[in-house]
Amino acid sequence: MIEDLRKALDSAELYNEFADLRYVEARSTSVLVRNGVVEQTSRTLTRGIAARVLVDGAWGFYSTSDVRAESAMSALKLAVKMAKAASRGIREKAEVLRDRTFRETVHARVGVDPRQVHIEEKIKVAADFERNIRSVDKRIVSSSVSVRDSSKIEAVINTLGSEVHSESFYVSIFGSATSSEGTLTQNVSDGIASTGGWEAIEKFDTTEKGVQLGTRARDLLSASPPPSGKMNVVMDPSLVGVYIHEAFGHAAEADAVKAGMSVLAGKLGKKVGSEMISVYDDPTIPGAAGSFKFDSEGTRAIKRTIVKGGILEGYLNSLETAAWLKAEPNGAARAMDFSSIPIVRMSNTFVASGDMELEEMFELVKDGVYLIKSYGGYVDPARGQFLFSAQGGYMIRNGRLGESIQNVSMSGMTLEVLEKTIGVGKKVEIEFPGICGKGGQSVAVSSGGPNLAVRDIVVGGRGA
Amino acid sequence: MIEDILELCAYTVKVAERAGATEAEAVARKGRQASVDVERSAIKSSSGGEGIQLALRAYVGKAMGLAFTTRGDREAIEEVVDLAVSLARSNQQDPNYERLPEPGPYQSVEGLYDRELANLEASKLIEMVLEGVRAASSRPDTNVSGGAGLAMEEEAIVNSNGIRAFQETTGIFGVLEVKISAGDDAGIGSDYFGVRSLSKADFVRIGSEAANKAERNLGSKKIESGEYSIVLDQRTTGKTLSSIIGFGADAYTVMLGTSYFKDKLNHLIGAELITMIDNPLHPGGIASGIFDAEGTPRQMTPIVEKGILKTFFSDSYTANKLKIRNTGHASRPDLRSKPHPDLTNTQIGPGDSSLEELVRETRKGLYIYDSGIGPMAGTTVISSMVDFGFLIDNGEIKHPVKNTMLGTTVFDFLKNVDMVSRELLDESGQISPSIRVNRVKVASGA
Numbered sequence: 001m002i003e004d005l006r007k008a009l010d011s012a013e014l015y016n017e018f019a020d021l022r023y024v025e026a027r028s029t030s031v032l033v034r035n036g037v038v039e040q041t042s043r044t045l046t047r048g049i050a051a052r053v054l055v056d057g058a059w060g061f062y063s064t065s066d067v068r069a070e071s072a073m074s075a076l077k078l079a080v081k082m083a084k085a086a087s088r089g090i091r092e093k094a095e096v097l098r099d100r101t102f103r104e105t106v107h108a109r110v111g112v113d114p115r116q117v118h119i120e121e122k123i124k125v126a127a128d129f130e131r132n133i134r135s136v137d138k139r140i141v142s143s144s145v146s147v148r149d150s151s152k153i154e155a156v157i158n159t160l161g162s163e164v165h166s167e168s169f170y171v172s173i174f175g176s177a178t179s180s181e182g183t184l185t186q187n188v189s190d191g192i193a194s195t196g197g198w199e200a201i202e203k204f205d206t207t208e209k210g211v212q213l214g215t216r217a218r219d220l221l222s223a224s225p226p227p228s229g230k231m232n233v234v235m236d237p238s239l240v241g242v243y244i245h246e247a248f249g250h251a252a253e254a255d256a257v258k259a260g261m262s263v264l265a266g267k268l269g270k271k272v273g274s275e276m277i278s279v280y281d282d283p284t285i286p287g288a289a290g291s292f293k294f295d296s297e298g299t300r301a302i303k304r305t306i307v308k309g310g311i312l313e314g315y316l317n318s319l320e321t322a323a324w325l326k327a328e329p330n331g332a333a334r335a336m337d338f339s340s341i342p343i344v345r346m347s348n349t350f351v352a353s354g355d356m357e358l359e360e361m362f363e364l365v366k367d368g369v370y371l372i373k374s375y376g377g378y379v380d381p382a383r384g385q386f387l388f389s390a391q392g393g394y395m396i397r398n399g400r401l402g403e404s405i406q407n408v409s410m411s412g413m414t415l416e417v418l419e420k421t422i423g424v425g426k427k428v429e430i431e432f433p434g435i436c437g438k439g440g441q442s443v444a445v446s447s448g449g450p451n452l453a454v455r456d457i458v459v460g461g462r463g464a
Numbered sequence: 465m466i467e468d469i470l471e472l473c474a475y476t477v478k479v480a481e482r483a484g485a486t487e488a489e490a491v492a493r494k495g496r497q498a499s500v501d502v503e504r505s506a507i508k509s510s511s512g513g514e515g516i517q518l519a520l521r522a523y524v525g526k527a528m529g530l531a532f533t534t535r536g537d538r539e540a541i542e543e544v545v546d547l548a549v550s551l552a553r554s555n556q557q558d559p560n561y562e563r564l565p566e567p568g569p570y571q572s573v574e575g576l577y578d579r580e581l582a583n584l585e586a587s588k589l590i591e592m593v594l595e596g597v598r599a600a601s602s603r604p605d606t607n608v609s610g611g612a613g614l615a616m617e618e619e620a621i622v623n624s625n626g627i628r629a630f631q632e633t634t635g636i637f638g639v640l641e642v643k644i645s646a647g648d649d650a651g652i653g654s655d656y657f658g659v660r661s662l663s664k665a666d667f668v669r670i671g672s673e674a675a676n677k678a679e680r681n682l683g684s685k686k687i688e689s690g691e692y693s694i695v696l697d698q699r700t701t702g703k704t705l706s707s708i709i710g711f712g713a714d715a716y717t718v719m720l721g722t723s724y725f726k727d728k729l730n731h732l733i734g735a736e737l738i739t740m741i742d743n744p745l746h747p748g749g750i751a752s753g754i755f756d757a758e759g760t761p762r763q764m765t766p767i768v769e770k771g772i773l774k775t776f777f778s779d780s781y782t783a784n785k786l787k788i789r790n791t792g793h794a795s796r797p798d799l800r801s802k803p804h805p806d807l808t809n810t811q812i813g814p815g816d817s818s819l820e821e822l823v824r825e826t827r828k829g830l831y832i833y834d835s836g837i838g839p840m841a842g843t844t845v846i847s848s849m850v851d852f853g854f855l856i857d858n859g860e861i862k863h864p865v866k867n868t869m870l871g872t873t874v875f876d877f878l879k880n881v882d883m884v885s886r887e888l889l890d891e892s893g894q895i896s897p898s899i900r901v902n903r904v905k906v907a908s909g910a
Contacts, residue, residue, distance in 0.1 A: 034720065041554070042529070042801070060511070063511075065516055082498075082510035083509075086500065086590060089590050118554075186845075230910075259503045259504060408845075408847055409848070411868075458907050459869075460871045
């Protein structure tokens, strides 16, 4: 296929304008087991071509699921037509960094190729995990487990000379449990994802993890209603992951900065948080859910330092934002599939370790809440306002753990909250995978960090 | 390549039956899209695309296999059939499954397809968007972002029980967000539309509205935590009640036992002021259609009448399991997954208060607009950020709020609705009044 793309690109009349062509082929298998029933097994095969051009300073993009050799040329022509139409409405011409080219073929090396694992084995793993969740208590009214694996080939070529052919894998197992008693319903979830092979699923202990999840769902029924108001908070690594992804990571995506829609615009080299805080985004962590070798523009993905000692050090860049910022491209332009245009995205985002034990943080906070296990969240990067949710937690009373509390959310202003960090834990965990949505595109990411203690966070519960 | 997608589906079902499927359903969607992105008050990019999607659900007894592809040629059909049938053979029997739906009479729905929109050139769309950007750029310090998109889609469904359905639709959406910077302060406002015909696409209106909202959003403050009444604008009311009632009245969550209304059919679930129907036959409605995602005829369905839950809305799977009527609510935004019930155009009945009265009669409250408040996934807990809201003090709207959250439960929320406006907002078939809800916990950073 890459030869067909190269031929199309070479023969297109682009007059020194930038263009790239992408071919993506993906296969996936998924199994969903709910309440003891295998509700769905599915296989998908998708493939298509995308052409992207920068003509007269405006971007044009066209995708098609028709992968015949002539389709690449046709898509290029239509992309040029789109760009020319768009160029009549631009104010300043977009540019891309033109002095970086990459030529490489990436073969994914995995222990067990998930495509070789029989569907019956995948069903068995899902069913075992689900049964173990449900076995804990009759008040677990519903439980479900999804097991998914996918393989992807992405070939990118551009007019700068880059030619990258990447193969990648993704496997995941997630479980969810809903417990109910009277008018109270609680929900918890847990799981893992990896860009490694099926061995990540084999290592997942479906008995231990299933019982843990079921127990958490059961125990929340007797937990107290969460408090409401401004209070001190200790977040576990999973919540820290969502916090740093939602509250900070999105604002550090340079397309938001360029668009003037980030609270971090104009703050490079300036203090943006407590000096205890350092933040990284690293797509090179082997096997992590958000890892990849090359992005969807064919740029090598490298570890990015976003904040060091409270100072904003850099942003996540595409070829366009790197040119605009006169910065190094760091391979952060990702496209969900062939029909999506690459946009700046995170990979594995985490807060670096500090020097405190968890118990010391409870003493530091004295009175507040310890929130555990994230549920996800969202952010308005323009205003820097975010919300994220915890599956549960504990009250902290007089420096010690108190009673457990139910599902609750917390909210804050990005820069204020980073300023208010008063303690950073010793042990970093970056094992909290998720699917991040932006601009209608969903990509796999992970996030994490150590435990963090923050003062004066708004917690939105329904209790007193 | 089989160009006629109805024939493509019929052929796929035939091949699946030949391969051993006892029941089969093929769904195909073929279409074109175009979109425009706006950044820093100017056009950034224009995109387009075309493609086909084909999904097959094959059953061997009660075991199902699902396969999906982005191709429509005979080789791909053979591959999809092989994958789906072999998955079904390897799969366990699903005791909840009865059978795929039967054909029924379809009602016609006006305004689903607009030829003028289908033929719109990208350059014309860009001109329209720029008119909206100009309307939004009321001040020199204005930053407008957003975009527009249009889509033309053909959808066909054929199943082995005789369903053979086809519809063609168009749609266009626009969204503009305005940020006004004033020193360290920023005012954000946005507006949008989603319609099925070009004549209803009004970029100038959303541009002006977004600018007005951004201006009003300047000077936001944190407020005191405590108990407040909340007044929801019409859009927020529609989204919120659709979300809360939509989860609880969904036959699938009822079947799973996770619905908080599972034992509330024909019982009071909230204030008697609440009445809601679901109307997928609304002419030109953004969620309107002739048939649902399984080919079952669409129909108007009462959901809540004077606070009493009237219907669990369903698809064939849940209707058969719960032994209730199939209301034709199968939804399948992504053909990679099997259908699940979902609401279409929710239409909430009016009350007898005026919009003005809702605010004037509120002593300590929040006016919340352009937001959606819903329960945390799968729970009865509501713990939401106030994205856009104003403080109401003694019947008057004061300043915008920030860093503010509200907490309640779905039961308290519905029970504490005490005022409903008589003025309704109709947004492409989504119809809603404003409501007031009392006794909501509010937490803020002040």
